[in-house]
Amino acid sequence: xxxxxxxxxxxxxxxxxxxxxxxxxxxxxxxxxxxxxxxxxxxxxxxxxxxxxxxxxxxxxxxxxxxxxxxxxxxxxxxxxxxxxxxxxxxxxxxxxxxxxxxxxxxxxxxxxxxxxxxxxxxxxxxxxxxxxxxxxxxxxxxxxxxxxxxxxxxxxxxxxxxxxxxxxxxxxxxxxxxxxxxxxx
Numbered sequence: 001x002x003x004x005x006x007x008x009x010x011x012x013x014x015x016x017x018x019x020x021x022x023x024x025x026x027x028x029x030x031x032x033x034x035x036x037x038x039x040x041x042x043x044x045x046x047x048x049x050x051x052x053x054x055x056x057x058x059x060x061x062x063x064x065x066x067x068x069x070x071x072x073x074x075x076x077x078x079x080x081x082x083x084x085x086x087x088x089x090x091x092x093x094x095x096x097x098x099x100x101x102x103x104x105x106x107x108x109x110x111x112x113x114x115x116x117x118x119x120x121x122x123x124x125x126x127x128x129x130x131x132x133x134x135x136x137x138x139x140x141x142x143x144x145x146x147x148x149x150x151x152x153x154x155x156x157x158x159x160x161x162x163x164x165x166x167x168x169x170x171x172x173x174x175x176x177x178x179x180x181x182x183x184x185x186x
Contacts (some may be wrong), residue, residue: 010134
């Protein structure tokens with residue numbers, strides 16, 4: 001479990017975001033790379049960068065768009081050798097202040113929320129005067145981490161394939177037949 005103050009963070013004041021979008025570049029230093037490695041439970045994060053554009057969305061929201069790049073090292077799930085993965089992910093999300101009426105989740109008559117799986121994501125809600133865009137780009141990158149990294153060129157030569165005839169349980173009658181056959185031999 002990662003402590004709240006030990007997660008990657010990069011705050012942007014909402015008051016700096018106007019109708020004209022602002023550009024933000026995030027480059028992780030050595031301490032941030034170690035923090036990301038602990039946060040993502042990987043042995044090493046070699047690089048982490050994000051290029052973002054923040055602009056107003058509707059009246060009081062903020063749209064964050066951009067791209068995050070990261071290079072991480074994991075252990076191969078077969079050999080435990082180091083495996084390098086390059087992460088390239090586009091980022092797009094909207095933030096609304098917690099008191100915005102647009103942030104209210106609409107419920108149907110049964111008190112259930114309807115979500116369109118193909119529709120846009122629901123806006124994130126923020127409180128105070130800042131948005132943690134560092135946490136957002138770290139989350140987008142984390143979703144791209146290969147859960148089962150394998151060393152390139154690795155082939156499974158020692159795998160055991162299942163044989164459907166061996167997987168079938170013998171019929172109780174076949175067991176009885178075997179007992180009957182065994183009795184007639186002796």
